[in-house]
Amino acid sequence: MRWPPLLILPAILIVPGIIWAGPAVSGAVERQAVNWTAVAMFIGFVAATLGITYWAAQRTRSARDFYTAGGGITGLQNGLAIAGDYMSAASFLGISGLVFASGYDGLIYSIGFLVGWPVIMFLIAEQIRNLGKFTFADVSAYRFAQTPIRSMAAISSLVVVAFYLIAQMVGAGKLIELLFGLDYWLAVVIVGALMMIYVIFGGMTATTWVQIIKAVLLLSGATFMAFAALSAFGFSPEEMFRQAVATHPKGAAITAPGSLVTDPYNAISLGLALMFGTAGLPHILMRFFTVPDAKEARKSVFYATGFIGYFYILTFIIGFAAIVLLAQHPEFFKAEAVGPDGAVLRDQLVKGLSGGTNMVAIRLAEAVGGNLFLGFISAVAFATILAVVAGLTLAGASAISHDLYANVIARGYGNETTEIRVSKIATFTLGILAIGLGIAFESQNVAFMVGLAFAVAASANFPVLVCSIFWGRMTTAGALAGGTIGLMSAVVLTLLSKAVWGDVLGHVGPDGKPVGLIALNNPAIVSMPLAFVAIWIVSVLDRSERAHRERLAFEAQRVRCETGIGAEGAVSH
Amino acid sequence: MQQDLVDAIKAHPRYQELVWSRRCFAWNLTLLMLVIYYGFILIIAFAPSWLGTPISQGSATTIGIPVGIAIILSAFILTGIYVAKANGRFDALTRAIQEDLQ
Numbered sequence: 001m002r003w004p005p006l007l008i009l010p011a012i013l014i015v016p017g018i019i020w021a022g023p024a025v026s027g028a029v030e031r032q033a034v035n036w037t038a039v040a041m042f043i044g045f046v047a048a049t050l051g052i053t054y055w056a057a058q059r060t061r062s063a064r065d066f067y068t069a070g071g072g073i074t075g076l077q078n079g080l081a082i083a084g085d086y087m088s089a090a091s092f093l094g095i096s097g098l099v100f101a102s103g104y105d106g107l108i109y110s111i112g113f114l115v116g117w118p119v120i121m122f123l124i125a126e127q128i129r130n131l132g133k134f135t136f137a138d139v140s141a142y143r144f145a146q147t148p149i150r151s152m153a154a155i156s157s158l159v160v161v162a163f164y165l166i167a168q169m170v171g172a173g174k175l176i177e178l179l180f181g182l183d184y185w186l187a188v189v190i191v192g193a194l195m196m197i198y199v200i201f202g203g204m205t206a207t208t209w210v211q212i213i214k215a216v217l218l219l220s221g222a223t224f225m226a227f228a229a230l231s232a233f234g235f236s237p238e239e240m241f242r243q244a245v246a247t248h249p250k251g252a253a254i255t256a257p258g259s260l261v262t263d264p265y266n267a268i269s270l271g272l273a274l275m276f277g278t279a280g281l282p283h284i285l286m287r288f289f290t291v292p293d294a295k296e297a298r299k300s301v302f303y304a305t306g307f308i309g310y311f312y313i314l315t316f317i318i319g320f321a322a323i324v325l326l327a328q329h330p331e332f333f334k335a336e337a338v339g340p341d342g343a344v345l346r347d348q349l350v351k352g353l354s355g356g357t358n359m360v361a362i363r364l365a366e367a368v369g370g371n372l373f374l375g376f377i378s379a380v381a382f383a384t385i386l387a388v389v390a391g392l393t394l395a396g397a398s399a400i401s402h403d404l405y406a407n408v409i410a411r412g413y414g415n416e417t418t419e420i421r422v423s424k425i426a427t428f429t430l431g432i433l434a435i436g437l438g439i440a441f442e443s444q445n446v447a448f449m450v451g452l453a454f455a456v457a458a459s460a461n462f463p464v465l466v467c468s469i470f471w472g473r474m475t476t477a478g479a480l481a482g483g484t485i486g487l488m489s490a491v492v493l494t495l496l497s498k499a500v501w502g503d504v505l506g507h508v509g510p511d512g513k514p515v516g517l518i519a520l521n522n523p524a525i526v527s528m529p530l531a532f533v534a535i536w537i538v539s540v541l542d543r544s545e546r547a548h549r550e551r552l553a554f555e556a557q558r559v560r561c562e563t564g565i566g567a568e569g570a571v572s573h
Numbered sequence: 574m575q576q577d578l579v580d581a582i583k584a585h586p587r588y589q590e591l592v593w594s595r596r597c598f599a600w601n602l603t604l605l606m607l608v609i610y611y612g613f614i615l616i617i618a619f620a621p622s623w624l625g626t627p628i629s630q631g632s633a634t635t636i637g638i639p640v641g642i643a644i645i646l647s648a649f650i651l652t653g654i655y656v657a658k659a660n661g662r663f664d665a666l667t668r669a670i671q672e673d674l675q
Contacts, residue, residue: 104624107641108617111610114648118606121652122599126659242633255635256625257617264618271614295660302649302656309645316641556579562592563582563667565674 034181037375038382042180045213045383046194052209056202063416066203066423067134067398068289071568073208075296079303082287084211085391086113086278086304087218087311089384090171090450095312096364097357099319100326101350103244103254106319110312112271116278117305124279125301126294127469130560130567135395136285137403140464140483143553144476145546147408149464152483154403156460157282159487160453161396162437164281165389165430167449169438172385178355179362179378185439192435195389199397199427204290207390214387217380219307222314225361225377228368229321237317244323249347254323269525270451276528277454280461283395294564315361322364326353332363393430400426448499451522455494459486459527467535469561472554475547478539486531493523581674591666598658602651609647613640 060066073081091113099106132138137153169188176187198206233240241255248254278284288297327349330338337352339345344352353359365377401423406414464483467474494500498521501507502514509515520526539547560566582588616624624637 104635104637104641107638111613111641111644114645115606115610118648118651118655119603121655122603122606237638238632238634241638245633252625252633255633256637257621264615267614267618268611271610275610295664298656298659302652305649305652309649312645313642555583556576558592559579559582559588562588562595563670565578565582565671 035179035375035378037371038180038378039375041375041379042382045217045379049194049198049206049210049213049383049386052213053198053202053206056205056209060201060203060205063134063402063419063423065205066420067286067394067402069204069208071290071292073290073296075291075299076303077208077212078287078291078296078300079307080215081208081211081290082284082300082304083307083311084213084215084218084384084387085283085287086308087215087384088168088388089175089381090167091312092218092222092315092384093175093358093361093381096315096319096322096361097359099316100322100353100360101357102258103248103250103320103323104256105258107312107316108257110315112274113278114305114309114312115271116275117301117308119275120279120284121298121301121305123466123469124285125288125297127561128285128465129288129291129294129297130562130564131469131557132289133568134286134289134402135398136282136461136465137399140461140468140479141407142468143550143557144468144479146411148476148480149483150403150407152480152487153461153464154399154408156456156483156487157399157403158396159491160280160282160457160461161392161399161430163449163456164283164453165392165396165434166437166441167446167453168385168389168392169434170441170444170446172382172389173438173442175358175381175385178359179381184442188435188438191385191389192431192438194386195393195434196428196431198386198390199394199431200424204394207387207394208290210383210390211387214380214383215307218384219311221365221373221377221380222311222318222361224373225365225368226314226317226321229325229364230317232321232325232368240317240320240324244320247327247346247349248323249349265519265525266521269520269522272528273451273454273458273522273524275458276462277456277458277524280457280465281453282399282457282461283391285461285465286395286398287391289568293567318361318364322360322367323349325367326360326363329363329367332367389434393427393434396430397423397426400430445499445503448494448497448504451499452490452494455490455522455524455527456487458524459490459531460484463528463531463535467532471535471539472558473551474535474539475542475544475550477542477544477547478535478537481538482531482535485534486527489527489530490523493518493520493527497521497523578674582670585670585673587666587670587673591663591670594666595659595663599655602655606648606651609644613644 064070095106095110098109128136128139131142137150140153141149169191172191173184173188176182177184198210230240245252245255291297291300326332327344330342330344332354333344333352334354337345337348350357362374362377366374401419405422406419460483463486464479468479496517498514498516501516507515624635624640626636628634628636
């Protein structure tokens, strides 16, 4: 795949930034005055990505172009795009904020988000590249009755996409309100509108390049920030940890596991959801169809794992360095957090940061790189949200057009032009829904939504997918039972957990604190085994004629999976 | 795929070797990643204070920090090991099967 002509981005981004490096941003107010540096850089990013979308639209004609960018993305490009698809603003701002507030716990969290990638490499990536065409449901339903399995896979994909998307939209609105001084609703509308334009006109090609550019910007921005921060400690991590322990209200406790992990069941359950959920996210799995063959699919996971792992090490450094460096800037804190001598009060370090701990990376950018770099990192945070929501929307639209429309409603007899049109209508509808729900959920607690998305991906998508690839005795009935039970149990157990029953629905215990009906915070430890057991029992008991044929069809599937003979090839442009 | 092609590939001695060696390799690596990660989680659950021990007398860096970084690196290294073997040995076996069938 050729690199698009518009990759002269650094110049586009930096030049208006210098021109517009105008008024300093005041740190004391909750909502920022409009930050013109950030706005200018963001406009540069949007202009570049719209240019790429225009270029991509010229080469997006067939369904293959729309869903897979023609299948000609290289391993390195796809690795970057995967990293861009996966590293959300939540992981950048949220994890550096978590490290700032609790220290080591942030590292535990990021490790959970990383360890799913080797699993994808060993069990999923090249297998789905060899077996599928446009969506992971191609593989889940490979030798089974198309209507029930596709419908089920499409529904669980849409559940994952919907919760992930709402969480991203609400986060985006609040973040942009804070960073750019835009109204919440306007921020949500801008994000929704841009994501619709990328996907509707540029399909996977535009989405891929938006993700690649964002990944490069985010990785370079975070690298600069981590190096600049470390230089304040003479590049000695020991010195950084020593000063952080001396500054932080929790003292030495920040260099050890803290309150994030309370009991082994919840720890393992969260670990299962993060590890196997990653391997069941529809927008991630879809990326493996954009490369020409299994070899490039493997390379993309290798690069992606490297980039994502490196990024998490950077966020850890950023969070720890911020403990010391932000404490030297009383202007970043609320008035009540600053003592009479003008220094930040030690016990107010976490609670007193204006804008909350999600602002840690942004404040550190200002502390180490001034207003220009603050603008750059704010624009990168905005770009990060756009890349993630575009990938999610494309995956949701594909579930509707490729799985539900082309294979269930038209039963494989529809034509390609109609399928693409359905996909674009689906994108538009999802975009409008995402904007509407993003605005509706403004003041709701959406913290549970990403956890639920991972739990559903781990409990409904992953078990059916992995059994379809590796277990020859699974049948349509078994897959249907497992996927449905995994989906239902993940959703119901989440509803009964503290995050929804207590924090959202307002049920409180005798001590007045929110409680759940069950003690489990993440359902995966129950819902994922339930799905596997249901697949196994129902498949083994299935003695129908159809089940017999499906078991016989496994050999041909396995030959294609192992050798790539008969796999969907790439189209050269 | 036609049944005779499937049968021809299945009967190929290299195919059995490919399937068997890749399955063993992939599942062993998966198991290794699971042991590393859930070992870490169990240490957090049952012996968190061990991770909080300084790496040397009077140091602020604790054992948990290099352990955490090592797990991140291990994920990357394991994927690298798989790619090296798959792009070399497994792809060579696949090519041999494809050439014999033509």
